[in-house]
Amino acid sequence: MPPSRDLEEMWRDLAPVGRSASSGGYFRQPWASAEIELREWFAEECAARGLTVETDGIGNQVAWWSPSSPSVEEGAPRLRRPEEARQRRLEGSRDQGVLTGSHLDSVLDGGAYDGPLGVASALAAIDLLRERGFEPSRPIGVSVFVEEEGSRFGRACLGSRLVTGATTWEEARELRDRDGTFLGDAVSAAGLDPSRGLLSLEGVGTFVELHVEQGRDLVDRDVAVGLASEIWPHGRWRFDFAGQANHAGTTRMEDRHDPMLTYAMTALAANKQARLAGQRATFGRVSVEPNGTNAVPSLVTAWLDARASADDTLAAMVAEISRQADERAGRDGTSLVVTPESVSGSVAFDPGLAQRLAGLGDWPVIPTQAGHDAGILSDAGIPTAMVFVRNPTGVSHSPDEHAEMADCRAGVEALADVLAELTGAPE
Amino acid sequence: MPPSRDLEEMWRDLAPVGRSASSGGYFRQPWASAEIELREWFAEECAARGLTVETDGIGNQVAWWSPSSPSVEEGAPRLRRPEEARQRRLEGSRDQGVLTGSHLDSVLDGGAYDGPLGVASALAAIDLLRERGFEPSRPIGVSVFVEEEGSRFGRACLGSRLVTGATTWEEARELRDRDGTFLGDAVSAAGLDPSRGLLSLEGVGTFVELHVEQGRDLVDRDVAVGLASEIWPHGRWRFDFAGQANHAGTTRMEDRHDPMLTYAMTALAANKQARLAGQRATFGRVSVEPNGTNAVPSLVTAWLDARASADDTLAAMVAEISRQADERAGRDGTSLVVTPESVSGSVAFDPGLAQRLAGLGDWPVIPTQAGHDAGILSDAGIPTAMVFVRNPTGVSHSPDEHAEMADCRAGVEALADVLAELTGAPE
Missing domain, CATH: 3.40.630.10 (Zn peptidases)
Structure with missing residues (x-):
């Protein structure tokens, strides 16, 4: 042996x-x-x-x-x-x-x-x-x-x-x-x-x-x-928040289309939804374009990791997070595309x-x-x-x-x- | 010529x-x-x-x-x-x-x-x-x-x-x-x-x-x-939000120390403060550690670009944003260090x-x-x-x-x- x-x-x-x-x-x-x-x-x-x-x-x-x-x-x-x-x-x-x-x-x-x-x-x-x-x-x-x-x-x-x-x-x-x-x-x-x-x-x-x-x-x-x-059940969804790059100093706040704001609200909304439902929702990965200190971003891409005790609960939570993100995008003058990257029942x-x-x-x-x-x-x-x-x-x-x-x-x-x-x- | x-x-x-x-x-x-x-x-x-x-x-x-x-x-x-x-x-x-x-x-x-x-x-x-x-x-x-x-x-x-x-x-x-x-x-x-x-x-x-x-x-x-x-007057301040890395699926929301949440609230607070005061405040650059989809981040570093019509207005705005960030860090179980990187009168x-x-x-x-x-x-x-x-x-x-x-x-x-x-x- x-x-x-x-x-x-x-x-x-x-x-x-x-x-x-x-x-x-x-x-x-x-x-x-x-x-x-x-x-x-x-x-x-x-x-x-x-x-x-x-x-x-x-x-x-x-x-x-x-x-x-x-x-x-x-x-x-x-x-x-x-x-x-x-x-x-x-x-x-x-x-x-x-x-x-x-x-x-x-x-x-x-x-x-x-x-x-x-x-x-x-x-x-x-x-x-x-x-x-x-x-x-x-x-x-x-x-x-x-x-x-x-x-x-x-x-x-x-x-x-x-x-x-x-x-x-x-x-x-x-x-x-x-x-x-x-x-x-x-x-x-x-x-x-x-x-x-x-x-x-x-x-x-x-x-x-x-x-x-x-x-x-x-x-x-x-x-x-x-x-x-x-x-x-769990999955990963890519959120692409698109706005308009602009000068961080000279652009009046009210003239901006800043996707960072839409993303920030979405990250907080995901947390809140998961807390309320006793489930899980996390934005742990973010990528920003152009990612310069003195530029309003043109694009923020963030990945939602979401998990729930049942398939329909998961779908409902992701839908609610997406809905709130869309609503905020409307107010920020930005746009949002949500793409499921891998979803497991x-x-x-x-x-x-x-x-x-x-x-x-x-x-x-x-x-x-x-x-x-x-x-x-x-x-x-x-x-x-x-x-x-x-x-x-x-x-x-x-x-x-x-x-x-x-x-x-x-x-x-x-x-x-x-x-x-x-x-x-x-x- | x-x-x-x-x-x-x-x-x-x-x-x-x-x-x-x-x-x-x-x-x-x-x-x-x-x-x-x-x-x-x-x-x-x-x-x-x-x-x-x-x-x-x-x-x-x-x-x-x-x-x-x-x-x-x-x-x-x-x-x-x-x-x-x-x-x-x-x-x-x-x-x-x-x-x-x-x-x-x-x-x-x-x-x-x-x-x-x-x-x-x-x-x-x-x-x-x-x-x-x-x-x-x-x-x-x-x-x-x-x-x-x-x-x-x-x-x-x-x-x-x-x-x-x-x-x-x-x-x-x-x-x-x-x-x-x-x-x-x-x-x-x-x-x-x-x-x-x-x-x-x-x-x-x-x-x-x-x-x-x-x-x-x-x-x-x-x-x-x-x-x-x-x-x-304008400047750049680095915000280091530190938390604890953890599993995005298994960690209960209430057990987390998630610096992404503290950052997200701070980005929204900066926007609101600048709007209210008619000044400028922008988070256009973010860096996340480890930046993985299925991990609660350990560290989010973000740069605030802020500008105002007078030196004391700028200082007051940055102080208020930092104060709100600190307060949220207390609730998130995270910590915050703010470092001025370049400030011009x-x-x-x-x-x-x-x-x-x-x-x-x-x-x-x-x-x-x-x-x-x-x-x-x-x-x-x-x-x-x-x-x-x-x-x-x-x-x-x-x-x-x-x-x-x-x-x-x-x-x-x-x-x-x-x-x-x-x-x-x-x-």
Whole structure:
């Protein structure tokens, strides 16, 4: 048996990769240096465990720990078109494996745990199962999906969307980052060859993603681990506020068409609507043209991130924010165009699976407002579960994100129990 | 006599330099390619008129048309320390010359007229005086000051501030642009040698700047040309709103410390205060950290451009905006630091000079809210006047900025009359 590497040891190796010396946060954007380094780290960790990593044409990675039975060995991933893989999966046998993992990319200036904790815990859970002398009856795979955060190309969960066919490569490759680089070119520049095809999910019967909680439900319940019931509907909408550039000194206030004012009121309105409804609405990204101190802007582009407990609640909230923005645009003499960039409906994780797994540790089953690759795979028809690890402050997407190592170890134990439950004996 | 070149011809040559194909606006930031090209254009235009350009160590330029009298030839510029030049100027003789000109840099995505109209009109006015057979009794200089807009290093009128000693080179060279480049390095990279020293103003008895109007006073008065009475006090203040980065989906609205909200309220408050007081307040430039769609920002930095008719009115308005921002920061759980970056008191141009020159054409004498190199030279004790050319829409700092060619020609005629008045006969 290859030697296992401790979770804390892996954590120390990951700590410096893509970290900002000034903020302490992480910049691990997809297909750039830090993320490429993490991909190599993952391959080395798998190799140290005798697992062979397969990397697909865009950088998704999987390594399978397969039982010695030759029939199951064939469950190892093959590159295949998503629709073909989906068809084969629907026809799949009881030999289908359990996939677990998360992502290694980060938001801009993000935390250490969001993503990597799920990947490192998956590896540590395999170590633990081996230490226990556990022999799976079906394959256990550890996976990493690329561009989960959408921090570079604006499309969250892009790797899993491409693998499941929710997004096509023809559409994705035309996306541009803030520097104008096409996604297709970024992938090639990272040494990948998209023509090799995408990872197949045909051997995947269940997906389990461990993730640091991004909220304080587990703190409030005083437990280290929980399971996910659902993902709130959520999306991103681009608001383009157009006005007229003019001199900031000489233009009378009443002669202006200042889109910054329309934007400012909209940001406050979004906050108020979300507060009133108990939902979420955020303007965290803004781009201004020409962005000069002494010029009234010609254009303010801002992105609304909105989430709600139900699809119609989300639609109504975004409509109300847009309505108030339009009304203010009328008063400011500006104009507004709202463009949905990615909208995901609610995801209900397989309730029977969640209940069955929750019984292993008396873990609570809680909703989340955050999107995950798990939601994409669930939408694609794969029974899916999520394991959450307590986050003492609830802070995420921030350098301040944190989890206690004791809770992370509890997460590894829980994940190992889940994997053992799912692969313990032929059904 | 060298052949004169028509204003419209010069205008056609200038039209493509640094122009954005998408917006039609200009990007002529100092010490970058378009602005270097304009510096060469100016030297060639002067050479075509038999005038020799002197370029100082940071890119300020002057060319003198001197009477044949050898005593006056000595009035040609020399590179000298500002304090020494100032002393020599205070002791100056009746042989001191008249300097006219403006700047060639632009704001980001600016108009064609703001700056270049004053430079091209100065050259055209010399052509006109020569066509009239006019022989000046004292030197007439045409000048270009660098970084008038402060679009790259944030300090408006930097070239004239350095020449007059209002800003020291030791301070200026440490300024950084948005890419982190030091001003000192940018100057060197543009092929200039700051150790050569700065332009001397010791031979300058009067400064006249022609400029497109940035407002609609002349439209309202139905005249093509006017003179300036004063420049409003104005300045730039940096507002740093600090909060806590967090997940935009999972963080409850009531748990946030979102600096975008504090900023948004402040932008609206600034607008309201300026409206109420009949003054100007603008937030046209914003920078957000980390600027990700799915993250509550950790930091929003925004620049307030504020102007008022009197120094105490300006101070009171900025204080009130800051007070409201602070109050909102308290409610948002964010914090605010306000830093003045450049604040200029009111400038009253030499009233006797304005009245004397206004009499030449029955031109109105009007105030402006825009800063100009003319204000810096006036502050330095040089009798200074400004000639404004009608702007049909009042729009400036915008691709839409415009002036009719007939009005520009009227401006050239007016400037020629002004120069003739000031250099026509020994006093």
